[in-house]
Amino acid sequence: MVRTMHMKKKTIYTIISYSLLTIIALIFLVPIVWMAGTSLKLPQEVFSVPPSVVGDTLQWGNYTRAWAAMPFNRFLFNSMFVGIASTFVTVLGSAMAAYAFARIPFRGREALFLLYIATLMIPVQVTVVPLFIIMRDFGWIDTYQAMILPVSFTAFGTFLIRQFFLTIPFDFEDSARIDGAGRLTLFLRIMMPLGKSALVTLSIFHFVTQWKNFLWPLIVVNRTSMMTIPLGLDRFQGQFGTQWHLLMAATTLGVLPGLILFLFLQKQLADGIAMSGLGGR
């Protein structure tokens, strides 16, 4: 009797708990829902009283108008290209350097590693002024290399993968070495596959960071055709300041590719953050 009472109480608590959580989650999602709803309204419906999520008819034309005003396909391409290229350079370069730091005893290893570590705490903003001067002197303003290269050599990536490589036992390499495998084979055939989870984590995290990066592209990009999604949205806001239906259509266009990606990657991203402590935002 007491037991069933207790069970009942527990069930009620669980129901209340989940109902409250659902309400909080719904309120949390209001900004995203409001963005999507507003993007499909007529201008006069944006501030209707009482407020409603969507207007009488869905104005898909807002999207064509927003797209006609700004080359969103170009922004999307630029964001993807810069994100993927920079992720490739970062992950491959970091993994190779990490392999040397973790596995090859060489002269000056500790000193060099210390130099990498030392820059971990320096905010990227510290390097922005000289980097801009370098880019200008190279004539790299409004180029992809200016958007990609300066963000692709973080000490963090090397550090993260080195730490992971250190946890891999030597046994695998030892047996491969007996079979006559060289360093490059060991790296490609053993360390890279075994370090997959760290490589995936770094890839996703780096891609997302560059996908959202605003300050650096803002400094090295002026031409609309070179803009990434964040820059394009900022430019769009400058031109269509208060036309909220168009502004939200543009914002939705900017958010959508990331959201689709998120559906596939959120678990890996979250697990990666939890495992490697990449977070802290």
Added chain:
Amino acid sequence: MSSLSAIQRRRNNAAALAFIAPNLLGFMAFVAAPTIASLVISFFDYALVGTPRFIGFANYSRLLFEDPLFMKVLGNTLYYVASYVVINVVIAIGLAVWLTARTGFASFFRAVFFVPVIIPTVAVALIFRLLYLPEIGLINVALSSLGLSSIRWLSDPTFAMPAIIIMSVWMGFGYNLVIFIAGLKGIPDSLTEAATIDGAGAWKTFWRIKLPLLSPYVFFATVMTVIFSFQVFDQTYIMTGGGPINSTNTLVLYMYQQGFEFFRMGYASAIAWVLFALVFVTTLIQSRMQGRWVTYDI
């Protein structure tokens, strides 16, 4: 090492160089060299055109003693960092405990609160500008339906910074939530069950068992969040441009304005190094204090 032959050693050095070179060259060119260059430039007066003029510590002394706006910017940044970090960490801990208390939909809710992580700050800022509009924005409509008066969020110097902080927490706490959920899942059930059998309520279990065991995660997350939030830029640049009357102007935004709007490269570099000093000192203080509240074993 001593057992290695000279040939072996030379071979190792060559192999290591080959593996490190691609990353090292980029690292030297785009991280190490610019870091040193930034320090050097901060002792110069350089307007991007013409020759740089060496002026010693003049940029720093002007910044710290003759620029009242910098003091305001510094104050704003500390206000932002303190509020953002506390609110972010408290919400993340609370939700993490809540989500892990009952098994079932934890990963679903985690995913919901994690969504903004992928959204560019510019997009979030545009959405919140709409929500924050005076009188007609959704937040003010909600406030007035509750009988509260409308707030001019982004144009009132008192409310502009809180508006930025609220938005930043909305888009940011998902990271720490994920870290804390992982930390809480690592606590053995036997510990919390034992506490329950001993008659400890949920509240007591939280303060005596869960929070102490979570404290290394809280420490780590707090340190990272502090470092990150000192660098706030996107939000203030897009939402307010630092206004009204510089009430939301923060260190990196001020650096950007000085460097890329007024082209005072030396002054901007000096601001960047003050930012570094602040981040460094805060992290140092936090690590010194961790012994007082972080538990690594129970």
